[in-house]
Amino acid sequence: MEVNDRLDRYCCGFRPDPTESCVENLLHVKCRNDKELLLVHILVRKADPSRLVFIDNSGRPHHPTDNLNFRLVEGIDEFPEKAVSVLQSGCLESLLLHSLYVDREFWESHGGARGLRSLINTVEQRGKIILQHIRDKKLRLNRDL
Structure with missing residues (x-):
């Protein structure tokens, strides 16, 4: 949930840590602009094109619970x-x-x-x-x- 990098390179939480790559690279400002969204790390299998497969899931287990981002499930x-x-x-x-x-x-x-x-x-x-x-x-x- 909190790892929007799988879908959107610019989003790294509601209140991202200043050391997050999206903040360091000044990308977080694009997070709420739907026209800027970039889908990444997604595969579609030919045998089952109705299902998306997420890859490269770099979860952040130490990300604070009170700062989880539900944008992935909106x-x-x-x-x-x-x-x-x-x-x-x-x-x-x-x-x-x-x-x-x-x-x-x-x-x-x-x-x-x-x-x-x-x-x-x-x-x-x-x-x-x-x-x-x-x-x-x-x-x-x-x-x-």
């Missing part, structure tokens, strides 16, 4: 029911640990479960925030997504 009026049920279930940590364990090189280079705990806690916290966003906006859940 205009989205429904979310996958299965994904939301995972966020609500309380089993996200277990699923993430299992998934990350499959990539042994990544797992070991980050110190295993102990080393990944902080990152996983951040992902869980962000999941709770997106759930609250879905509730606040009364967004629909879609079984087919």
